[in-house]
Amino acid sequence: MRVFVRDYLLPWVFIIVFWLVLWFIIPPVREHLNAMNIFAIFLLLIPFLLVALHFVGKTLERYGYSREDIKRLSEIIEKTHGRLYLPKEVFNIVGDALIFWGLFAWVLLATGDPIMGLLSGVAMFAEIFAFFVLLISMFIWVIIFPHSLYRLFTGREPSRDFLIEVPIKQNLIYTAILVAVRLIALHSGYPSGDDFVGELMAFGRKTELVSLLLELSGLNFLFGITGLYGPRKSRKLTALALTVIVILQLWVAWRIVFG
Structure with a gap:
């Protein structure tokens, strides 16, 4: 002990x-x-x-x-x-x-205010988790993509655990949060403001930003599916497809960060 x-x-x-x-x-x-x-x-x-x-x-x-x-x-x-x-x-x-x-x-x-504090806490984490779609992409670039290429070029398939857990399962969870934030922001009468709930509403009403995050989410999911099923057809084509997806992810991420 x-x-x-x-x-x-x-x-x-x-x-x-x-x-x-x-x-x-x-x-x-x-x-x-x-x-x-x-x-x-x-x-x-x-x-x-x-x-x-x-x-x-x-x-x-x-x-x-x-x-x-x-x-x-x-x-x-x-x-x-x-x-x-x-x-x-x-x-x-x-x-x-x-x-x-x-x-x-x-x-x-x-x-x-306990009630407002609870709502503010939920709003704060909802906004953070909605942005985790970008974090998933970064994890793909740094960890999963190099690891997958290495396995493909050494005659093996990419790690199924990695591909299922991160680009698919976790990505879908954070995407669901992002969509929920978007829907709440569009249908809520709560004004945008400097408080946590107001900031969440402002974030959810940014159509371009939410659209880019959804694009990134789609590319994350596509990366996972391609890595899972692509090697059954061709490892070289799968490596090429994964590379193209990562390039597209980087382009979308650039637009998110730098406009």
């Missing part, structure tokens, strides 16, 4: 303490700190941890464990620490959940 407590549990606790100290230091947030709000933000921690445990369970399954093994997570981490990448993945999943919780709670405290 010593390794688990020292290298995992204590850093997670430190993240929570860090947020608490930060909230007490920053005046706009400190003004809204009271017993009710503190109770609310720690209550909010529960769903974030539940989501983290869900992904920890999926990670355990990838390493041959079952979801029920979460109950002995500390024991598994003790045994695999320094030998497998599993402990680092678990650490990052929980750590990321605590960071996102802190950001969400910050928004809630900054508004001083």
Whole structure:
């Protein structure tokens, strides 16, 4: 248990303490700190941890464990620490959940209104996740594309796990968020403004930007499908097709970033 407590549990606790100290230091947030709000933000921690445990369970399954093994997570981490990448993945999943919780709670405290704070937090993350379509493309350029070309030119097929998980599954999730933001912005009477909800509405009403992100999403999906099924016909043509798709992605991304 010593390794688990020292290298995992204590850093997670430190993240929570860090947020608490930060909230007490920053005046706009400190003004809204009271017993009710503190109770609310720690209550909010529960769903974030539940989501983290869900992904920890999926990670355990990838390493041959079952979801029920979460109950002995500390024991598994003790045994695999320094030998497998599993402990680092678990650490990052929980750590990321605590960071996102802190950001969400910050928004809630900054508004001083629990309902508006909740809406603002949702709006903030919705806008971030809508832009993850671009992040998926960047991941393709840096990781998946070179890896796929290498495998194609060495007589193998690209990694199905990579292609299914990132350009297809995750891309579709973030695209769904983008479409939802667009529809809400178009049919909502909430005005564009400097607050998080107003910024989300302004983002969703930018037709050109949303269209470019949707184009990028389509190219991400096309990359995944081409990488999955193209090698069955021709590896060389698949490599060429993937290269063309990446060039088109770069062109769309350039237009998004630089107009």
